Amino acid sequence: MWCISSSIPRFIRPTSPAVTLSSFPSFRHLRKATLSPPPASYSALTLSETETIRSPELVAREYADLNLSDKFCQEVGHVRIRQHVNPLRSELMIPVEVPDWNSVYEDATLPLMVDIGTGSGRFLIWLAKRNSGFRNHLGLEIRPKLVKRAEYWVDELALKNIHFIYANAMVSFKQLVSSYPGPLILVSVLCPDPHFKKKHHKRRVLQKPLAESIVDGLGPGGQVFIQSDVLEVALDMRDYFDSEPDKLVHVDFIDPNMLCDNEGWLLNNPMGIRTEREIHAEFEGARIYRRMYQKQS
Ligand SMILES: C[S@@+](CC[C@H](N)C(=O)[O-])C[C@H]1O[C@@H](n2cnc3c(N)ncnc32)[C@H](O)[C@@H]1O
Numbered sequence: 001m002w003c004i005s006s007s008i009p010r011f012i013r014p015t016s017p018a019v020t021l022s023s024f025p026s027f028r029h030l031r032k033a034t035l036s037p038p039p040a041s042y043s044a045l046t047l048s049e050t051e052t053i054r055s056p057e058l059v060a061r062e063y064a065d066l067n068l069s070d071k072f073c074q075e076v077g078h079v080r081i082r083q084h085v086n087p088l089r090s091e092l093m094i095p096v097e098v099p100d101w102n103s104v105y106e107d108a109t110l111p112l113m114v115d116i117g118t119g120s121g122r123f124l125i126w127l128a129k130r131n132s133g134f135r136n137h138l139g140l141e142i143r144p145k146l147v148k149r150a151e152y153w154v155d156e157l158a159l160k161n162i163h164f165i166y167a168n169a170m171v172s173f174k175q176l177v178s179s180y181p182g183p184l185i186l187v188s189v190l191c192p193d194p195h196f197k198k199k200h201h202k203r204r205v206l207q208k209p210l211a212e213s214i215v216d217g218l219g220p221g222g223q224v225f226i227q228s229d230v231l232e233v234a235l236d237m238r239d240y241f242d243s244e245p246d247k248l249v250h251v252d253f254i255d256p257n258m259l260c261d262n263e264g265w266l267l268n269n270p271m272g273i274r275t276e277r278e279i280h281a282e283f284e285g286a287r288i289y290r291r292m293y294q295k296q297s
Contacts, residue, residue: 068125111186121139139164
């Protein structure tokens with residue numbers, strides 16, 4: 001078992017109905033019958049399991065086939081996540097050096113997926129393992145220790161199509177993707193830190209310049225996938241991409257299998273795997289708000 005429990009930040013949502021559940025420690029570990037029905041991926045659990053299982057264990061099950069070790073924690077210590085990082089701190093406003101893509105990936109001409117605010121990296125590692133030989137993966141994360149551990153796992157699994165960079169995506173995304181030799185085909189911004197206080201909204205990772213860089217960087221047919229368990233944050237991200245109707249179209253217009261509710265939120269996760277925050281939030285009964293856009297040719 002690897003050191004997961006400390007790596008899952010919990011949001012206190014001042015206005016969300018989930019606040020009462022997520023705020024009180026007594027509700028932290030137990031899934032109560034009063035919560036909304038579990039998602040399909042819980043179906044393998046027995047009733048007594050759903051009543052007593054802890055959400056970090058669900059994370060472990062979701063990524064079980066990666067078989068990641070906890071050697072990193074044994075060697076370097078546990079990865080503790082406390083407060084959100086303030087990305088506007090002056091030392092975080094310096095763009096990172098662009099790596100030599102040919103030494104980073106086995107084939108640097110493959111299409112690229114970038115996950116912004118990748119957290120532990122397990123979600124992206126899972127995707128990289130399944131898309132070996134077809135797609136490269138780049139995880140951008142502002143917490144250096146998470147990046148070190150993710151890279152440790154990448155080495156362990158000997159994956160040649162994934163790389164993590166300790167970077168502030170707000171200031172480094174554009175030059176990283178514009179220097180990449182292959183096409184950018186998918187960008188994800190999944191459950192970003194909500195920074196609830198109004199005066200801190202500017203710390204949210206997705207701001208207009210980053211949204212514009214994503215849209216400009218995507219090749220024709222390229223996609224951007226956003227999601228959040230905080231409606232306000234999801235709406236904030238959605239506004240940026242809905243306001244580019246000449247360049248982007250929502251995927252339900254192209255693919256009838258991508259079903260949405262009346263408000264235009266995707267009914268299902270199109271990635272085939274949930275992120276850690278997503279697992280944790282669904283466990284607490286929260287809803288995930290998702291949109292996926294495709295760049296027009
Ligand atoms: C709530 S976590 C979500 C992680 C993952 N996407 C998930 O859904 O489980 C948000 C992550 O974004 C990272 N982050 C926040 N601001 C960032 C920025 N400006 N650039 C890169 N990463 C950032 C945080 O350190 C954190 O790991």
